[in-house]
Amino acid sequence: MKPAEMSQTNILEGKTALVTGGSRGIGRAVSLALARAGAFVYINYHSNDAAADDTYRAVTQAGFSAALLPFDVADRDQVQAGFKKIIDERGTVDILVNNAGVTRNGMFARVTDEDWRVVVDTNLTGAINCSRSALRSMIRTRWGRIITISSVVADGGNAGQVIYGAAKAGIIGFTKSLAREIASRNITVNSVSPGFIDTDMTASLPAEYREELIGQIPLGRAGSPDDVAAVVRFLASNDAAYITGQTIRVNGGLYM
Amino acid sequence: MTEDVRRRVISIIMEQLNVKEEACVPEAAFIDDLGADSLDIVELVMAMEDEFDMEISDDDLAKIRTIQDVIDYIDKVHG
Numbered sequence: 001m002k003p004a005e006m007s008q009t010n011i012l013e014g015k016t017a018l019v020t021g022g023s024r025g026i027g028r029a030v031s032l033a034l035a036r037a038g039a040f041v042y043i044n045y046h047s048n049d050a051a052a053d054d055t056y057r058a059v060t061q062a063g064f065s066a067a068l069l070p071f072d073v074a075d076r077d078q079v080q081a082g083f084k085k086i087i088d089e090r091g092t093v094d095i096l097v098n099n100a101g102v103t104r105n106g107m108f109a110r111v112t113d114e115d116w117r118v119v120v121d122t123n124l125t126g127a128i129n130c131s132r133s134a135l136r137s138m139i140r141t142r143w144g145r146i147i148t149i150s151s152v153v154a155d156g157g158n159a160g161q162v163i164y165g166a167a168k169a170g171i172i173g174f175t176k177s178l179a180r181e182i183a184s185r186n187i188t189v190n191s192v193s194p195g196f197i198d199t200d201m202t203a204s205l206p207a208e209y210r211e212e213l214i215g216q217i218p219l220g221r222a223g224s225p226d227d228v229a230a231v232v233r234f235l236a237s238n239d240a241a242y243i244t245g246q247t248i249r250v251n252g253g254l255y256m
Numbered sequence: 257m258t259e260d261v262r263r264r265v266i267s268i269i270m271e272q273l274n275v276k277e278e279a280c281v282p283e284a285a286f287i288d289d290l291g292a293d294s295l296d297i298v299e300l301v302m303a304m305e306d307e308f309d310m311e312i313s314d315d316d317l318a319k320i321r322t323i324q325d326v327i328d329y330i331d332k333v334h335g
Binding site for chain 1: 298
């Protein structure tokens with residue numbers, strides 16, 4: 001194998017990763033990317049068993065290592081139980097990808113308490129719950145990667161996504177503060193802010209809206225989940241050891 | 257507190273804070289005397305929680321300043 005090839009494969013060999021919301025969309029691509037790089041990946045999901053099974057099979061049939069770990073990221077007790085299982089089985093959690101996220105689009109003037117609760121609980125509280133648990137292990141081993149998925153909506157705002165924007169922007173502040181606090185323990189904390197990515201979350205957009213949106217993207221196309229996963233994999237690796245507190249935007253130039 | 261428990265406490269402190277046994281006198285203050293930062297104390301408490309299978313509340317954590325404070329706390333919890 002040529003040296004360049006060797007440096008690409010197995011860059012996460014020996015690491016244990018947890019990807020929340022790992023069964024579909026960006027989370028699925030991240031699960032695959034981290035597993036291909038040699039990590040053992042716990043694929044967390046909430047309720048879509050079929051999608052989770054599909055992702056699990058995609059990883060394992062390709063010869064990589066994974067396990068399914070369903071729990072609700074917004075439920076602190078479930079999160080603690082989930083992490084206990086990982087520690088019992090693998091000893092550490094080295095890489096945490098806070099990807100679980102939902103949106104409830106609509107006009108802010110019509111938003112309900114339920115909309116607010118669901119969006120903030122999954123996107124922001126979920127990331128915080130999981131990070132708290134992961135830190136215990138990472139502090140002990142003096143190595144860690146916490147990568148949280150934000151959104152272009154946090155960077156530039158989007159009408160119809162006020163709550164989602166608030167929660168995703170919260171992730172950027174969370175990332176910066178935690179990065180400062182925990183850096184002395186060799187733990188980096190970053191976020192990845194995707195733009196318009198082709199997933200279930202964006203699939204239902206009307207064609208004209210999609211056309212108009214793509215017209216605003218300098219690179220002229222929607223992103224793929226793999227575009228985002230590649231950056232997450234990089235941040236999880238030793239190559240990104242000097243990067244912390246950053247938000248890496250993967251949006252084809254939609255926001256700069 | 258039994259001698260065994262006291263030894264375990266001091267051993268954890270020495271390992272976590274990378275300090276010598278001579279420095280671990282009861283009055284030694286973690287931050288002022290032993291060079292710990294606030295994260296070191298959190299780690300120390302986590303190590304104690306694991307070692308003695310107990311949970312230390314944030315209120316109690318805030319009161320821990322010296323090695324004697326830790327010994328007193330574990331005495332109280334362990335009996």
